[in-house]
Structure formats: structure tokens, C-alpha cells
Amino acid sequence: QKEVEQNSGPLSVPEGAIASLNCTYSDRGSQSFFWYRQYSGKSPELIMSIYSNGDKEDGRFTAQLNKASQYVSLLIRDSQPSDSATYLCAPFGGAQKLVFGQGTRLTINP
């Protein structure tokens, strides 16, 4: 079992719709969770962090965490073409290191 699993996509969403990205992780020692965005040919950049069960909203982005189910998700509302990128889920594990999933490639269609 991979430490972090994401659907590699591509996920295609019409402009203005909600994009839903999912991630499961295996390390129950993980206490904090991060979403990174990576544009093609660029380095990853942090867009969201979540530490407690429930939802955390930041602008058009909402992160959701369920530690019992070892599940974290990212919702992007009112999707824009500029949101087209690969989204990487990254739990901060008990070994004090950030482990990345393979990423979900998201395409927003105008």
C-alpha cells in the first residue's frame, strides 16, 4: 500500500464548477496535512494546510480532513482556467517528514 494515494487523473472540470480532489494516507501518526499546487514545469507551492478534523476554508479553496477514515480532500469552487495544475496531497507523518502523493492533474475547461 502506498503511503499516500491520489487519483492521478486527468480530472476535467468546466469553468465555474467545483473541482473535488481526494487523497488517502496510511500513516496514522500524521498530524498535519498539506495541499500543494504544481504548474507544469514549475516547483510545488503550498496552497492549503489543515490540522483538525472538519473543514477549513480559504477563499475559493476548502480542505476537508477525516483522520478516522485517513482521508483528506480539497474543493475548489468557481474553478478558473488558472487552476489547471497538478495538486499534490502531503501528510506530515510521524517520522517528521513530508510525503507527497503522486498528484492529481486538474484541467479547467473554459
Added chain:
Amino acid sequence: GAGVSQSPSNKVTEKGKDVELRCDPISGHTALYWYRQSLGQGLEFLIYFQGNSAPDKSGLPSDRFSAERTGGSVSTLTIQRTQQEDSAVYLCASSSGLPNTGELFFGEGSRLTVL
């Protein structure tokens, strides 16, 4: 500059040669990470440093790979006797090093091509 700096940005080498990749983290950041990203793939963890110590070297693919960090600052990733499968972008990132801090700041990467 204020960000993470990596050099060289591009390196083409012949199979069997040794290469050194350098990372200069953000000033004051105690944690430093090396990742590898092959074309179209996710980030593969290689090693991380807390200060000059490397608590976790579990991601280094083979004994041809080594890394060091001196003065709690600059880090060098060395690949000996390079193979074609070593071709990838090598990304360095730094963070404040506080517990559970997953906010990493990445450099632009070093693209390695082994012919």
C-alpha cells in the same frame, strides 16, 4: 535572494560520471529536504536534514547517492557513477523546522540528464 537557490539548474552528464547538486536554503530555515521528480511523476522523498543531521535517509535509492549539509545551511547531493535512470529533476526545499510544519519552500530544481 530570499528564496531557495539550487545549482546547477541544468546538468547533462555521461553515464558513469559523478555529479554534485547544490542547495542554498532560506536563511534561518533549519530543515532541508531533497526530493526527486521524474517526468510526469510525483515527488519521491530522498533525504531530509534537521540542522546538519540527517534523521531520515531512507529515500536514497542506492549507495551511489549521498548528501551532506554544513553549517546548518548549504546542502550538497552527490550522485556517483550516474546511470540513465538517475535522470530527473532534483528539488530542494527548506522549512522552519518546527514540529509538524509542512510548509516547504521549494527551489527551482536541478534538471539532471544522464546520456
